[in-house]
Amino acid sequence: MATQGQVITCKAAVAWEPNKPLVIEEVQVAPPQAGEVRIKILFTALCHTDAYTWSGKDPEGLFPCILGHEAAGIVESVGEGVTEVQPGDHVIPCYQAECKECKFCKSGKTNLCGKVRVATGVGVMLTDRKSRFSINGKPIYHFMGTSTFSQYTVVHDVSVAKIDPVAPLEKVCLLGCGVPTGKHFSRLGAVWNTAKVEQGSIVAVFGLGTVGLAVAEGAKAAGASRIIGIDIDTKKFDRAKDFGVTEFINPKDHEKPIQQVIVDLTDGGVDYSFECIGNVDVMRAALECCHKGWGTSVIVGVAASGQEISTRPFQLVTGRVWKGTAFGGFKSRSQVPLLVDKYLKKVSAFSALLNLSDNLIYSAFPTFCLLFFQEIKVDEYITHNSTLPEINKAFDMMHEGMCLRVVLDMFV
Numbered sequence: 001m002a003t004q005g006q007v008i009t010c011k012a013a014v015a016w017e018p019n020k021p022l023v024i025e026e027v028q029v030a031p032p033q034a035g036e037v038r039i040k041i042l043f044t045a046l047c048h049t050d051a052y053t054w055s056g057k058d059p060e061g062l063f064p065c066i067l068g069h070e071a072a073g074i075v076e077s078v079g080e081g082v083t084e085v086q087p088g089d090h091v092i093p094c095y096q097a098e099c100k101e102c103k104f105c106k107s108g109k110t111n112l113c114g115k116v117r118v119a120t121g122v123g124v125m126l127t128d129r130k131s132r133f134s135i136n137g138k139p140i141y142h143f144m145g146t147s148t149f150s151q152y153t154v155v156h157d158v159s160v161a162k163i164d165p166v167a168p169l170e171k172v173c174l175l176g177c178g179v180p181t182g183k184h185f186s187r188l189g190a191v192w193n194t195a196k197v198e199q200g201s202i203v204a205v206f207g208l209g210t211v212g213l214a215v216a217e218g219a220k221a222a223g224a225s226r227i228i229g230i231d232i233d234t235k236k237f238d239r240a241k242d243f244g245v246t247e248f249i250n251p252k253d254h255e256k257p258i259q260q261v262i263v264d265l266t267d268g269g270v271d272y273s274f275e276c277i278g279n280v281d282v283m284r285a286a287l288e289c290c291h292k293g294w295g296t297s298v299i300v301g302v303a304a305s306g307q308e309i310s311t312r313p314f315q316l317v318t319g320r321v322w323k324g325t326a327f328g329g330f331k332s333r334s335q336v337p338l339l340v341d342k343y344l345k346k347v348s349a350f351s352a353l354l355n356l357s358d359n360l361i362y363s364a365f366p367t368f369c370l371l372f373f374q375e376i377k378v379d380e381y382i383t384h385n386s387t388l389p390e391i392n393k394a395f396d397m398m399h400e401g402m403c404l405r406v407v408l409d410m411f412v
């Protein structure tokens with residue numbers, strides 16, 4: 001039955017209050033208005049940022065809301081004036097919009113976009129400052145302009161990346177947040193990013209979750225000579241080797257501040273450090289373990305409301321640089337489809353190799369290695385698959401440090 005123009009009733013995980021279990025509810029999803037797109041979400045992953053907002057520590061967190069921002073799906077219908085996607089298109093909703101017209105988009109200096117941010121920060125749509133979600137007439141707020149923990153969601157058209165329909169949505173959903181975020185200095189992201197890790201650099205990665213491992217993977221691709229992984233959970237160390245981490249430090253094993261431990265190990269400090277946790281004390285350590293004169297520290301983690309960073313200004317006077325990144329500097333609508341293409345090329349190179357005869361395998365091996373070991377691991381970050389009704393258990397796994405990404409099948 002055609003659903004276009006109709007209210008759709010479907011299942012969604014609703015966060016009624018901070019920290020209270022999400023509740024699977026029947027929600028009403030209104031049709032898209034002008035400049036909006038309604039998407040059938042097929043797969044969504046959980047990101048630490050969902051847990052952060054759910055915890056009540058996000059100054060922009062409004063309740064009740066539908067969380068979720070790392071997903072993939074199919075366009076169900078579009079509102080008036082939407083030209084770049086149509087029903088049936090395969091898409092990744094992007095929490096970071098790209099209108100290509102605002103001063104941010106036109107600056108050539110940032111991937112941030114100003115067009116809809118004022119609405120997405122307060123859980124509504126731009127056109128009428130209202131939500132498209134409700135339960136028996138009670139509005140439920142949107143989250144990050146995406147709300148992918150719902151079988152259907154409505155997003156702004158500037159927040160939709162159209163992707164190759166061949167791509168497996170249960171995998172490429174990860175390209176909506178965590179994996180690209182970590183790869184902001186990779187070759188693909190280098191146009192917009194700031195920290196360009198050079199061949200031979202020493203890199204420190206604080207926090208070895210999905211984002212930290214993607215940073216490590218990118219650092220390896222950029223030719224870093226040492227990649228030091230720091231985490232308080234030693235379970236993370238074995239897996240991190242596969243993502244390029246060459247040595248490990250657990251701050252709990254040391255009496256000295258962790259920045260001092262790293263400075264001592266690296267003849268004065270690292271060239272680049274990345275904070276992928278969201279802890280302001282660690283952010284300070286990440287800056288202070290950088291080498292005098294040139295070390296650059298990038299803040300990736302999201303810290304709670306009221307938290308502030310600090311250091312002695314002397315750290316910056318003496319040449320260290322403190323930066324941050326959102327979505328790895330990638331321009332969402334124009335670059336997410338390219339990331340998907342890159343992912344598909346890697347998969348097809350691998351299948352081609354499996355179909356070659358033994359002799360050919362040897363001759364094709366160098367090319368294969370080049371393609372295969374390029375910078376776009378995706379499947380490797382999916383440690384668990386689950387379903388929408390099991391979402392609370394999936395978050396429990398995240399809190400226990402059991403998983404990297406858990407992907408939920410929204411219709412099982």
Ligand SMILES: NC(=O)c1ccc[n+]([C@@H]2O[C@H](COP(=O)([O-])OP(=O)(O)OC[C@H]3O[C@@H](n4cnc5c(N)ncnc54)[C@H](O)[C@@H]3O)[C@@H](O)[C@H]2O)c1
Binds near residue numbers: 177207232
């Ligand atoms: N800036 C962005 O665009 C962006 C995008 C995605 C995620 N994030 C943020 O990045 C951070 C990481 O996200 P994730 O999904 O990889 O999270 P995650 O929970 O999977 O990983 C965090 C890791 O940090 C470790 N950790 C916690 N406290 C630590 C400490 N004091 N010292 C060392 N290690 C510690 C944990 O053991 C875990 O391995 C979060 O803050 C998330 O909100 C930012």
Ligand SMILES: N[C@@H](CCC(=O)N[C@@H](CSCO)C(=O)NCC(=O)O)C(=O)O
Binds near residue numbers: 177302304305
């Ligand atoms: N509402 C939060 C902002 C959190 C934040 O910084 N979000 C990151 C993305 S995290 C994705 O997992 C981001 O890209 N920020 C840029 C933006 O939101 O425009 C708070 O206020 O703390």
Ligand SMILES: [Zn+2]
Binds near residue numbers: 047049050069070
């Ligand atoms: Zn995220």
Ligand SMILES: [Zn+2]
Binds near residue numbers: 097099103112113114
């Ligand atoms: Zn814009």
